[in-house]
Amino acid sequence: MTKKIRGAVSGLAAAAMTALLAAAPAQAQFAKPEDAVKYRKASFTVMAQHFGRIGAMVNGRAPFDAKAAADNAAVVEYMSKLPWAAFGEGTDTGETKARPDIWKENDKFKAAAQKMQDEVAKLNATAKGGNLDQIKASFGAAAQTCKACHDEYRNK
Amino acid sequence: MTKKIRGAVSGLAAAAMTALLAAAPAQAQFAKPEDAVKYRKASFTVMAQHFGRIGAMVNGRAPFDAKAAADNAAVVEYMSKLPWAAFGEGTDTGETKARPDIWKENDKFKAAAQKMQDEVAKLNATAKGGNLDQIKASFGAAAQTCKACHDEYRNK
Missing domain, CATH: 1.20.5 (Single alpha-helices involved in coiled-coils or other helix-helix interfaces)
Structure with missing residues (x-):
């Protein structure tokens, strides 16, 4: 050489x-990779529950309640910030549906995660306004970012 | 008659x-009892992760970082409010360690849950101050409320 x-x-x-x-x-925040996996799944579970409650109102499965929509959107925005630190290197194993592409094209994954956080922040802002039509539009945009990331980076 | x-x-x-x-x-917030069980376990998982990070600093297993302690305490306080709505009637079955006493003496359970939230709010206030000794005391008091509730209402 x-x-x-x-x-x-x-x-x-x-x-x-x-x-x-x-x-x-x-990474160091989590003692073991499985702790990170469990944590990120848990934070998505909490987020999805509150997002789903807005979805029920948006889709007419539940009566529209402006305060409930705003309360749920606030939790969704808060939770949307949490999972990402738990996608460190070495957390691609165990009980996870996370695809290897998350780490192969990590910048793209991070951009998709940021896009979700941005749309969810907009949903929270819209929900405070209490207008169902606007909430529908913001909810749809946010839901698209969930789907985009799941299609790309989560196994079925 | x-x-x-x-x-x-x-x-x-x-x-x-x-x-x-x-x-x-x-109850109506959750489509099925198992959704409530999954949600409350998830919110405890997220809370425990952040609480544990403060514990690591308090117990000398991790170097003290005032900002990290404050950030984690803020998440703990936020998460501490979430699980309780998921302990509705009919959510005592399935994959849960929750004991029947939660519903038999629900007022006592709710008081214990409130006590935890109070102590965790104090921990968050203390953590903002950045004094490790004070954080240790508040952490200990909060940890006691976790233990008290687990001893009484959670199966091993």
């Missing part, structure tokens, strides 16, 4: 190490 | 019906 190539390889190793260390804090 | 007894019985039936209707909103 020439000195130049050796230097480049060691540069790459250093870059990989830096990336690993940068990722470490998020 | 005399008219007087019939009247008393029908009065009891009406009281029972009123109690059922009063309880309905909380």
